[in-house]
Amino acid sequence: MEIMTKTSDTLSLVKDSLTKGTSYGDYRKLVEDHVEKGTSTGPNQTESLTQYTLLNHSRMKRLDKTVKIPEDIQKKFENFSGKQTWLVLTESWCGDAAQSMPAMNKLADFSPNIDFKVLLRDKHLDLMNAFLTNGAMSIPKLIVWDHEKEEVVADWGPRPSIATQMVADFKEAHGTLTPEFKKDLQVWYNKDKSQNIIEDLSQMI
Numbered sequence: 631m632e633i634m635t636k637t638s639d640t641l642s643l644v645k646d647s648l649t650k651g652t653s654y655g656d657y658r659k660l661v662e663d664h665v666e667k668g669t670s671t672g673p674n675q676t677e678s679l680t681q682y683t684l685l686n687h688s689r690m691k692r693l694d695k696t697v698k699i700p701e702d703i704q705k706k707f708e709n710f711s712g713k714q715t716w717l718v719l720t721e722s723w724c725g726d727a728a729q730s731m732p733a734m735n736k737l738a739d740f741s742p743n744i745d746f747k748v749l750l751r752d753k754h755l756d757l758m759n760a761f762l763t764n765g766a767m768s769i770p771k772l773i774v775w776d777h778e779k780e781e782v783v784a785d786w787g788p789r790p791s792i793a794t795q796m797v798a799d800f801k802e803a804h805g806t807l808t809p810e811f812k813k814d815l816q817v818w819y820n821k822d823k824s825q826n827i828i829e830d831l832s833q834m835i
Contacts, residue, residue, distance in 0.1 A: 636760070636781070636782050636812045637808060640676065640760045640782075641780070641782065642720075642782060643756060643757055643760060644717070644757065644760075644773060644775055644782055645775070645780070647717060647749060647754060647757050648715050648717060648747065648775060650745065650749060650754070651715075651717055651748055651749050652748050652749075652759045652823070653746070653747070653748070654731065654734075654738075654746055654748060656733040657720075657731075657748040658690065658694075659799055661683060661686065661687050661690070661722045662687060663685050664680075664683050664722055665683060668680055669683075669818065670682070670683040670721070670722045670723045671683070671721045671723070671750050671752070672723065672750070672751075672752045673724040673752055678691065679722075679723040682722075682723040682724075682725065683722040683723050685725070685728075686722060686724070686725060686727070686728035686800075687722075687727060687728075689728040690728050690731065690732055693728075693729070693732035693733070693824065694732045694735075694736075695705045696823070697732050697733050697736050697823070697828075698823065698824075699733075699736060699740070699828060700807055700828070703735070703737070703828060703829075703832045706832060707737055707738075707740035707741045707744070707832075707835065708740050710741045710743055710744065711743065711835045712730055712743055712776065712777075712778060712835065713743050713776070713777040714743065714744050714745070714774055714775060714776055714777065714834075714835065715744070715745045715746075715773075715774075715775045715776055715777065715784075716734060716738055716744060716745070716746045716747065716773075716774055716834075717747045717748075717749060717772070717773045717774075717775060718731065718734060718746075718747070718748055718749070718770050718771065718772045719749050719750075719751045719754065719757065719761070719769050719770065719771045719773075720748060720749075720751060720769050720770045721749065721750060721751050721752065721756055721769060724770060724788075725812075725816065726769070726770060726787075726788050726789050726793075727769055727770035727788075728818075729819045729824070729827075730770055730787075730789075730790070730824075730827050731748075731770060733824040733828050733831065734746060734772060734827075734831065737828065737831055737832070741817050741835075744835070751767065751769050751771075754798070755767075757773075761773060761785055763787065764774075764789060766801025768787065768788040768794075769787065769788055770787045770788055770793065771785060771786075771787040771788060772785060772786040772787050772831075773785045774786075774834050783834070784830065784833075784834045786830060786834065788831050789826040790821070790822070790826035790831050791826060792818075792826045792828075793815060793818060793819070793826065796815065796818065797815070817825065825834075
């Protein structure tokens with residue numbers, strides 16, 4: 631999680647973007663439609679992006695049903711008295727997003743005071759460029775807008791804290807992420823069962 635000082639232009643951009651986000655349910659339907667058509671979100675259409683979209687649809691479908699929230703964290707969200715919008719930038723082909731968004735949605739569902747909205751990155755590049763990770767347009771990127779403070783109080787992404795450290799350590803040792811490491815990362819996600827991201831996101835309220 632990062633808490634960042636943003637310029638007034640960035641805050642205006644975020645506030646304007648809040649009205650453009652779609653619901654998680656609508657996003658899931660969009661991904662399903664792309665699977666049926668053999669396409670993906672975004673301007674680039676390749677066989678690999680189509681296959682990633684298909685795989686991610688299966689992942690999200692499974693996680694939507696199986697993500698378990700610890701009782702103490704559930705109560706924290708149920709008792710949250712502020713007012714926030716969680717705005718996530720994503721694309722259908724992003725594996726990290728597929729592993730994280732079901733948990734985001736489930737946590738937001740516990741609170742009537744958190745509105746979870748989804749934007750496609752490549753249709754909102756101005757917003758994406760205001761929330762780069764180490765200079766890169768990494769997704770998912772979750773932006774937390776506080777309606778009472780009228781500001782961004784946190785942002786998160788593209789990976790849970792443990793996975794972020796795994797990636798940093800591997801890059802330091804090897805320079806770049808290999809296909810083998812990416813497979814190992816997905817194995818970690820499966821074993822973790824969304825618990826690291828749930829803990830990360832519980833610190834945002």
